[in-house]
Amino acid sequence: MKTQEITLNINGEAVTLQVEPEMPLLWVLRDELNMTGTKFGCGVAACGACSVMLNGNVIRSCSYPVGATVDQEIKTIEGLAEDGERTAVQQAWIDHQVPQCGYCQSGMIMAVEAMLDRTPEPTDDDIDRTITNICRCGTYQRIRDAVHDAAEKRLNEQQQTT
Numbered sequence: 505m506k507t508q509e510i511t512l513n514i515n516g517e518a519v520t521l522q523v524e525p526e527m528p529l530l531w532v533l534r535d536e537l538n539m540t541g542t543k544f545g546c547g548v549a550a551c552g553a554c555s556v557m558l559n560g561n562v563i564r565s566c567s568y569p570v571g572a573t574v575d576q577e578i579k580t581i582e583g584l585a586e587d588g589e590r591t592a593v594q595q596a597w598i599d600h601q602v603p604q605c606g607y608c609q610s611g612m613i614m615a616v617e618a619m620l621d622r623t624p625e626p627t628d629d630d631i632d633r634t635i636t637n638i639c640r641c642g643t644y645q646r647i648r649d650a651v652h653d654a655a656e657k658r659l660n661e662q663q664q665t666t
């Protein structure tokens with residue numbers, strides 16, 4: 505496989521690098537760009553540890569060729585907090601002490617952010633159906649509580665700005 509120069513849009517910044525277009529996005533993030541917030545779990549699009557957003561949709565970056573992300577907006581866990589200010593989801597994660605080992609959590613948070621963008625008031629069923637990420641520590645109940653809390657905070661924030 506041949507390398508080629510590609511330019512990516514990651515967290516609002518243009519990044520140009522020389523890679524094989526077939527390389528999974530996760531490898532590019534972690535190994536080429538040293539953005540290690542996104543984790544490697546299963547490598548076969550099953551666990552969700554590697555979740556990032558592409559144009560606002562969650563993708564599993566371990567199984568997504570970097571060449572298919574050119575000219576699109578990639579958002580990773582590093583790009584969530586703006587000007588050091590946590591998102592409502594990040595704050596709820598702290599308030600509910602969601603993480604245990606923490607390994608799955610950046611993928612969880614990315615999946616939750618994307619879900620709340622589409623479904624601002626998710627039911628428990630919505631959460632169970634949408635957040636299919638795997639957590640070996642079993643933090644699912646805390647995740648559910650934090651999602652409801654974050655959803656409420658986001659709605660309040662929106663009301664204050666309209």
Ligand code: FES
Nearest residue numbers: 545546549552566
């Ligand atoms: S590492 Fe990508 S889904 Fe598990």
Ligand code: FES
Nearest residue numbers: 605606639640641
């Ligand atoms: S917090 Fe440990 S795997 Fe989810």
